[in-house]
Amino acid sequence: MTGRIRVRVEGVVQGVGFRPFVHELAGRYGLSGFVGNDSEGVFAEAEGDPSALARFVDDLGGRAPALAVVERVTAEPRPPLGEPGFRIVPSDGAAPPAALVSPDTATCADCLDELADPGGRRHRHAFTNCTQCGPRFTIVKAVPYDRPATTMAGFAMCAACAGEYGDPADRRFHAQPVCCPACGPALRLLRPGGAAIVEEAVGAAAGLLRDGAIVAVKGLGGYHLAAVACDERAVAALRARKHREEKPFAVMAADLAGARELVRPDAAGAALLTAPSRPIVLLPRRAGAPVAAAVAPGNRELGVLLPYTPLHHLLLAELGGPIVLTSGNVSDEPIVHRDEDALERLSGIADAFLTHDRPIHIRTDDSVVRAFRGRPYPLRRSRGLVPSPVRVPWEFPRPVLACGGELKNTFCVAKGNRAFPSHHIGDLENHETLRSYTAGIEHFCGLFGVRPEVVVHDLHPEYLSTKYALEREDAELLGVQHHHAHIAACLADNGEAGPVIGVAFDGLGYGDDGTLWGGEFLIADLAGYRRAGHLEAVPMPGGAAAVREPWRMAAAYLDAAYGDDRPELEVVRRNRERWPAVVAMARSGVNAPATSSAGRLFDAVAAIAGVRDRAGYEGQAAIELEQRADPGERGAYPVTVTGGATLVLKGTDLVRGAVDDVRAGAGAGVVSARFHNGLARSVVETARTLRERSGLETVALSGGVFQNMLLLERVVAGLEDGGFRVLVHARVPANDGGISLGQAVIAAARDRAGA
Known part of the structure; x- marks a missing residue:
């Protein structure tokens, strides 16, 4: 008996040697037919013994090339044609784009061997690649992924490279960037x-x-x-x-x-x-x-x-x-x-x-990660990781563009059950970055065939990403609260819909009450949230100036904690000339917005402990405070949590503890450790109270402050000891680089709910 099937393979299956793999697999099982790329992925027809066809379909997912990510394999019967042989057919780009593009991949061992071989024709050739390695996303202009749609289009293959490209037994069979010193970039x-x-x-x-x-x-x-x-x-x-x-x-x-x-x-x-x-x-x-x-x-x-x-x-x-x-x-x-x-x-x-002379089509910074409990914990998701999608267990009823935030910006396009967070764009503070942002959006929408029907933005009216969204007239607009987006990003990262107790600690985000939030406890799912608790709000004297000069937050917190009875501290003496004016600004509320920001609390303690009064880059004071912590110190400053419908954690208690230790002569290492331990314990205690009120047993942790490994480890350990299940990030950053994903899944959840 002879059977024939039509096969569709979806996932990251272009630019990873998948067609050569299918060709080799068909030869192994004695099948005839063809395979090709199209705008949705890889298609194939195979004809032969039915048992061989079954093994062929199983192996398409189970034995795929190392760089492939096979999401789905479907097969349907076709009438046998009796055609001989198995071939790779030209790509079909007629349908709207839906294929996934592979990230750029580090040079493989085989290519490194060639690079070092004095007798080989690619000895010291700086552009050596094959189907298992080399440039992908940064050279791709469109799908299907074929050489004419990449920045290698201007380099005609020499006879030797063309021979490899056309040889099913060669690892460069249909490797689109294939080249050598005779025909490649120089x-x-x-x-x-x-x-x-x-x-x-x-x-x-x-x-x-x-x-x-x-x-x-x-x-x-x-x-x-x-x-x-x-x-x-x-x-x-x-x-x-x-x-x-x-x-x-x-x-x-x-x-x-x-x-x-x-x-x-x-x-x-x-x-x-x-x-x-x-x-x-x-x-x-x-x-x-x-x-x-x-x-x-x-x-x-x-x-x-x-x-x-x-x-x-x-x-x-x-x-x-x-x-x-x-x-x-x-x-x-x-x-x-x-x-x-x-x-x-x-x-x-x-x-x-x-x-x-090989052009780069899309600029992409290096990714930055660390490990947390044996898993990746991304800080910047970019080259080598993008544009791999974040697949979620829900549908996006309408195509979405999520515009992200202002700092560490990414955007995200989404359709079907896939979200595509962008490469790291950076801080949207100048024309060149904004131009990169808008060009990136156009590229992603074209590459993945997304014509947004919903455009999601942050609530902050001055973010350039918000202004970009509001200028679009081709889609429905949706504003999403910053910290809800953080928690939704963590949920999506873990493939969960909630509800959870969400803890979102960061520098700041625009709250739905018009103040600047940043130390938030939310009862949240994908569709909505309730603010269940937060750090107490203090003035942020000078607004953005307080981010650059952490001593200003020390002034605000010391005034909130002690008023006119403030003890004389070194931080005051170091900034004596400007201190009265900054305190007066904090008390007046003029150019001193109220904030519950955890990041600004870290700034205050860092200045009080003598770690840093002025920051050369975003988050520097908090980073250095963590670096100074004594890992063996187990003491913790106590924190009062006031009751009521919305819990309030008294950050001034942590400041008082730090002041007492500084006055007693304790070093920055002890102060930092006791501050971290006290804040972590207060997070756990607040989560316990919220569990009693809500019955929820799962906590999601997000926001840039949770890039602090000491705090993250202390909080996770405390929550787990308390019987909680804890969700942390593994696929997108906890910082603002992840909120575009959160914005996208919130829009989809509200669509599904008919909101």
């Missing part, structure tokens, strides 16, 4: 004015780096700025030229062994470092790590990543040691990805440019 080393340095590019660039130069290096998603990591003068020069005074730099090591000389990864950390996505991984710094003090001043951790392109491997091999590799931009601007922009915008920073 490296160049340029001076700031654009003049070529006529030497072997990688070796000359390594020589410049050894001599203390800063070199701009073109990566997959944009330019990086590189300096030798142990060269104190070079790293200091990079900081000065980039106007990045204190924020830590990432360091690239040649391999896992090299990374272990810098940091102490556990099994989960090592797995993250070597994952195909090759993110920056935050790990405990090894004592005596061979890096300059200016790489990560005052930080117990280092952000480390491994090479993910052949060019990185070649450069690190030449140098024999780690390099600083930071985004190619001036502080607060988006990463530069176009060659002409790099030469213009980075010429005041870089001494040379190691570049090439």
Whole structure:
């Protein structure tokens, strides 16, 4: 007997060697037919013995290539045609786009072997790739994923590469970016004015780096700025030229062994470092790590990543040691990805440019993750992870565009049961970032065939993402409260609908009462929420100035805690000239909005403990307060929680505890630990009270403050000891990079509820 089936495979199945895999599988089972790409994924028809057809269908999902993510395989019978052989047919792009695009993937072991083989034709070829590795998202312009729809379209394959491309037995069979030195992109080393340095590019660039130069290096998603990591003068020069005074730099090591000389990864950390996505991984710094003090001043951790392109491997091999590799931009601007922009915008920073002529279609920063209890805990979801969708167990009744927030912005498009959070856009504070944001939205909508019928935005009227949404006239608008979006993002991340007790701690977000929230306890599901508790509100003197100058929050909290009986503290003496005016501003409420922000409470305690009065980057005071905490200290400042319909946690109690210890001579390590422990215990106690009131046993933790691993561990441990089930993030960040996903699933839930 002979049967024939029509097969549809959905998921991340383009750009991962899936058609060659299907071709090989059909040959193994003696089947005839064809396979191809279209706008929805992969389609195939197979004919042969029915038992062989059944095994064929099973293996499509069970034995798929390593980079494939098979979401669904469907098969339906067709009449046999008696055709011979099995072939790959041309792609069909007639239908609206629905196929998934693979993220960019680190160079595989086979390609690295070729890179190092002096007898091979790809020896030291910086663009070596195959179906299992290389550029994908950053070069794709449209689907189906074929070479003409990528930035490799301008590089005609030579006869040898075309032979590999057409050979079913070759691992480059239908590898769209396939190339070699004869037909692929070429490296160049340029001076700031654009003049070529006529030497072997990688070796000359390594020589410049050894001599203390800063070199701009073109990566997959944009330019990086590189300096030798142990060269104190070079790293200091990079900081000065980039106007990045204190924020830590990432360091690239040649391999896992090299990374272990810098940091102490556990099994989960090592797995993250070597994952195909090759993110920056935050790990405990090894004592005596061979890096300059200016790489990560005052930080117990280092952000480390491994090479993910052949060019990185070649450069690190030449140098024999780690390099600083930071985004190619001036502080607060988006990463530069176009060659002409790099030469213009980075010429005041870089001494040379190691570049090439393969265009980058979409700029994409490196992803940043850490491990929490053996699972990924993303801080920035971008290159290597995007555009993989977040699949949810509910339908989006209408296509959605969620516009995200203002800081660490991402947007999200969604349809069917898939949400596509974007790559990291950054802080929407200037024209260039906003242009990147709008271009990214257009690209995602086109790539995934989303024509939004609902556009979701934050409630804050001054966010540029909100203004962008309000200017659109082609869809229904929906405003979503910031912290509800955080909790919804955590729910979606875990595939749950709630209700839960949601704890959303962050810097700030616009509340539905017009004040600035940020220390919130919500009873929430996807469709709605109720504010069940919060940190007490205090003035934020100077508004945004208080974020840059944490001592202002110390002034506000000390005034709230003590009034005119405020004790004399070093933080007061350090800021004596401006202190009375700031206190007066707080008391008057003029330019001093009330906030329940957990982030601003951290700022206040950091200033009181003598950690930091002024912040060079967002969250610096809180980060350094965590870094200073004594891990062996188990004491905790008590916190009063007042009753009523809405619980209020007295942050001033934590401040009083810190003040008493500082006056008694306790160091910042003790103060920090007792503050963290006291806040964690108050979260657990508040959750217990809310459980008594609501009957809910699950707590979801979200918001940027929960990037603090000490607080997160203390809160999770306390909740679990109290019998709670705890949800934390694993697929999108807890910070504002995740709220676009939350906005999207809220819109869908309200659609399903008919709200």
